[in-house]
Amino acid sequence: MPDAAVPQPYRVEVPLRxxxxxxxxxxxxxxxxRLLEDARVIGFRVWFPDRPTLLxxxxxxxxHAIEYRAPLTYRPEPVEVDMWVTHVHGAGFDLGYTVRDPEGVGEHVYAxxxxxxxxxxxxxxxxxxxxAEAREQLSAHxxxxxRFRWANR
Amino acid sequence: MPDAAVPQPYRVEVPLRxxxxxxxxxxxxxxxxRLLEDARVIGFRVWFPDRPTLLxxxxxxxxHAIEYRAPLTYRPEPVEVDMWVTHVHGAGFDLGYTVRDPEGVGEHVYAxxxxxxxxxxxxxxxxxxxxAEAREQLSAHxxxxxRFRWANR
Amino acid sequence: MPDAAVPQPYRVEVPLRxxxxxxxxxxxxxxxxRLLEDARVIGFRVWFPDRPTLLxxxxxxxxHAIEYRAPLTYRPEPVEVDMWVTHVHGAGFDLGYTVRDPEGVGEHVYAxxxxxxxxxxxxxxxxxxxxAEAREQLSAHxxxxxRFRWANR
Amino acid sequence: MPDAAVPQPYRVEVPLRxxxxxxxxxxxxxxxxRLLEDARVIGFRVWFPDRPTLLxxxxxxxxHAIEYRAPLTYRPEPVEVDMWVTHVHGAGFDLGYTVRDPEGVGEHVYAxxxxxxxxxxxxxxxxxxxxAEAREQLSAHxxxxxRFRWANR
Structure with missing residues (x-):
């Protein structure tokens, strides 16, 4: 059972074209x-229900920094974007993402x-x-x- | 007078839409x-005139890693992308870019x-x-x- | 109750970005x-389950011919594209479409x-x-x- | 020698990506x-130098209505869009276009x-x-x- 006190990545399904x-x-x-932009637009509506304040x-x-892990071909099934907050500072914050197959569709990580x-x-x-309210909302995520691979070369 | 022995960034004008x-x-x-993709497509035709070998x-x-420096609005004048090789390894290479106003258009660096x-x-x-031939071609650039700013925070 | 003998437009929900x-x-x-392209890609998988033959x-x-009826703003809800066959000839066919709000979302026709x-x-x-098989599949739709408005001016 | 009194299509070179x-x-x-949008944006700056009034x-x-005549593959050379006014009415106007190879590049009409x-x-x-001023500007074009082919089938 996931511990409610442990923040979990937020999962958004993003359709391909x-x-x-x-x-x-x-x-x-x-x-x-573009898929990450879609994930933010979809996810932030949930993260910040009082959108005017933040968005x-x-x-x-x-x-942006992005590392590609596997080729992706169009299919009717969406990709899943897992999204979380990696850093918060006075005037903004950083997001991390994993682009992957949704459960039941596959096991690839694409980026x-x-x-x-x-x-x-x-x-x-x-x-x-x-x-303070936005900081509070972000802390939930x-x-x-x-962990980029290229940073370690 | 630029010294022919000192590699210079390669300059490509990329039209906006x-x-x-x-x-x-x-x-x-x-x-x-997308503008960087265009710059590569345009530039590599010159860098690698014997394209079949490399491309x-x-x-x-x-x-990719990209840092945005100033907002850019559509205008009929292209942007200039300065492009150079930052690293060469056995199976590939890294490119650096500056997206800026062409000379005479302005002095902004956009990214x-x-x-x-x-x-x-x-x-x-x-x-x-x-x-070996491709390595030779790359060494000219x-x-x-x-120098990303965020790497120093 | 819809009569099974009367062809109905095929309804596809297409997400916006x-x-x-x-x-x-x-x-x-x-x-x-682009939304119409998406509708075809989604719909044809159902229309032509033996895809290799046709697609x-x-x-x-x-x-293409398209007539715009109302402005559309991004929202998380998809648009509905109703799609049907308007003409079949020896080497192809024509599709008609209505781009509209899905039931329960609104009543606008956008195009x-x-x-x-x-x-x-x-x-x-x-x-x-x-x-002959593809003609049969198309006849169901x-x-x-x-009815374009501008054709009558 | 073209007669100055005879309106000529306006020619815009539009780069491909x-x-x-x-x-x-x-x-x-x-x-x-998208290429036609680019052609309008580029061309209208010349057609309507007092842009605020019209644009x-x-x-x-x-x-839109568009008929495709030949497949087009990316190349560094732009396409030429010939653009002219086909109809003017009280609150707007219609544009015709031919998308073709520029002189010296080829002889294809793409759309x-x-x-x-x-x-x-x-x-x-x-x-x-x-x-009245905009009508005057449009009359020059x-x-x-x-002449669509499909209209005659």
Missing amino acids: WSDMDAYGHVNNVQYL DEGIVVSR VAETGLVLYDFATARPRRLT RGEPV | WSDMDAYGHVNNVQYL DEGIVVSR VAETGLVLYDFATARPRRLT RGEPV | WSDMDAYGHVNNVQYL DEGIVVSR VAETGLVLYDFATARPRRLT RGEPV | WSDMDAYGHVNNVQYL DEGIVVSR VAETGLVLYDFATARPRRLT RGEPV
Whole structure:
């Protein structure tokens, strides 16, 4: 039985599109980041039910790192994106992801990735600070740093 | 006068599309990687004029890292992607990039990035080794590691 | 109770992506055709369970016509694409579509469209003839011509 | 020698992207409409140098019709889009297009198409009327109706 006190990665099923494949017949490496965007859009609605506070005022991607582990071909079954918080700082936070087969579909891990997000106030064109409430919401999804292979070479 | 012995980043002008912008009215963070793909496609035709050897047999992206520095809005003028080799290993190489305004258009740097590339033999589904000739071609474009800001936090 | 003898449009739920929106904050007109592509890919797997016969040997879009009826904004709920056969000829067929809200989500019609499809033999680079079996499969989905408004101006 | 009094189609060179190709290795049928969007964005800056009047207040695609004539594969050379006005009405206008090889690159016609455009006032959410000035600007680009093949079957 999972311990409620231990944060778990949040699981989002993200549908593929046939057009995610490129001329090599695999889901194009750039489209993986599109799948991660979809995962954030789907997941954040649940993480931040009071969305105006965190999202509608603006949240900006400051960086991505992604490592590809296996080729992915279009299929009607979605991929599962496991998503968790790897770091929280004054004006934003980092997300880790694993892109994998959903249970029952397969056992492949297609990619691991990390995204830096910064809260942004579009009106004043300046970063914003995370509210105490948002920090609280994020703490429910804290997890380990992403273990990239290339970092160890 | 630039010294011919000092490798220079390779400069590619990459046109934007209006559709690169997202609902926030900026070039979407994922599309930056599309611009880098374009830069590779354009640049590698020049770097490897004997393309069959290196490219047509297959080259696969193994990872990306990208750091966004300034928002970019669609304009008819292209962006300039400066591209260089940061690392060469037995079966592939890493590329560094700076996405910036072309001379005369502006002085912004929009992003810095790095891509890991692996040579792949689609027929045998296995990595291939870089030929001596390809290593020679790559050495003409060697440069410094990418200086990401987040790596220093 | 629907009469089994009367062909019904085939209903496919197609998920939206946040990135389908353009800088105007609406699903971009070009992306509607991407949604139709998705609907065909999803629907044809059911229409032609013996896919190799019809699809895997090649099917090519020869034309599209689409009329936009209402602006569409990203939401987590999919759109419903109703899809039916408007015309069958020796080497292909035409599809009609309505893009609408699924029942319970809303009552908007976002677009009506028609696509011409031609069976193609990639090996010989020539059109192929529909088999008797494929004609039979298509007849289960026959419907009325698409009623475009602009055709009457 | 072309007679200055006879309106000529407006020619725009539109660059391809490698990612315009789909898993069949051809520029995907949906991406042709993306190329037409690019052609409008590039061309309208010249057609309407006083852009705020016509474009910045909003212009909406009401319909597309496109007929594919030949497969197109990515190449570094752009395609040429010839663009002209086929119809002007109170609140909008129709554009015709031919997508072809630029002179010196080839002689293929890849597609012919037509787009209906409606002027729209985003502030009031209602169509706007073309100004006398915009009608004058459009008259410089009037041409024949698009000759679709399928319309004659």
